[in-house]
Amino acid sequence: MxxxxxxxxxxxxxxxxxxxxxxxxxxxxxxTELTVEDGKELFTSKTCATCHQPDVKLIGPSIKDINKIYGENNASIVSFLKGELSPIVDTDPGQVAIMKANLDSFVKDLTDAELKAIEKYMLSVQ
Ligand code: HEC
The missing domain is CATH 1.20.5 (Single alpha-helices involved in coiled-coils or other helix-helix interfaces)
Incomplete structure (x- = not known):
């Protein structure tokens, strides 16, 4: 008992x-709402910054060039990062393959909130 x-x-x-x-x-x-600062940190810690600088083309297009073309096309960076949108900034196959390798690997592990924060940071670069 x-x-x-x-x-x-x-x-x-x-x-x-x-x-x-x-x-x-x-x-x-x-x-889940992350800030621009969080996005900036992620942009560096997730290695985006090694290929994307604010002003100058490095390996990938500059953040400002990306913003300009995404703005003109009313496109979503998050959708591109999720693989839902074909590249519109640089369509050279060699270049696309470099970024695609990221999308198929570590970018897949980022949460929606992290992707949104990265987009927020990128769009804040004027
Ligand atoms: C090894 C270098 C490299 C890294 C790391 C990298 N990128 Fe890229 N990225 C590129 C190259 C090269 C292109 C040009 C090809 C293209 O536009 O798809 C590109 C293009 C882009 C584009 C424009 C796509 C379009 O519409 O043409 C965005 C947005 C972008 N990268 C975001 C990111 C983010 C966010 C990260 C980090 C999570 C990242 N990249 C990490 C090399 C890189």
Whole structure:
């Protein structure tokens, strides 16, 4: 009998703690909006900056050139990074292959919030 009570106590403890966890979930979903600063940090830590400089073409087009063409075409950088949009800035096959290799590897691991933050940062470069 004592064992049964103990078991019940353990089960209810588990249930209570699981219930708490569920309640916490929405909180972490709300804090998904990242800032321009976060985007800037990601742009460096995720190595985008090694190929993309604000003003000058390095390996990839400059951020300003990307912004100009995306602005003119009313296109979304996030969509390009998700592989939903073909390149519009530099369509040279060799160049496209370099960026495509990124899209197919580490860019896939970035969350929507991170991609949005990167876009926010890029668009902030005037
Ligand atoms: C190894 C070098 C390299 C790295 C790292 C790199 N890029 Fe690129 N990127 C390129 C090259 C080359 C192009 C030109 C080809 C093209 O436009 O698809 C390009 C093009 C782009 C374009 C324009 C695409 C278009 O419409 O033509 C965007 C936006 C972009 N990169 C964003 C990023 C972001 C964000 C990161 C980091 C997550 C990143 N790149 C990392 C080399 C790189």
């Amino acid at each position: 004592k064992k049964t009570i103990l078991m019940l106590a353990i089960i209810s403890l588990i249930t209570i703690s699981c219930g708490d966890k569920k309640k916490e979930e929405p909180k972490s979903e709300i804090i």
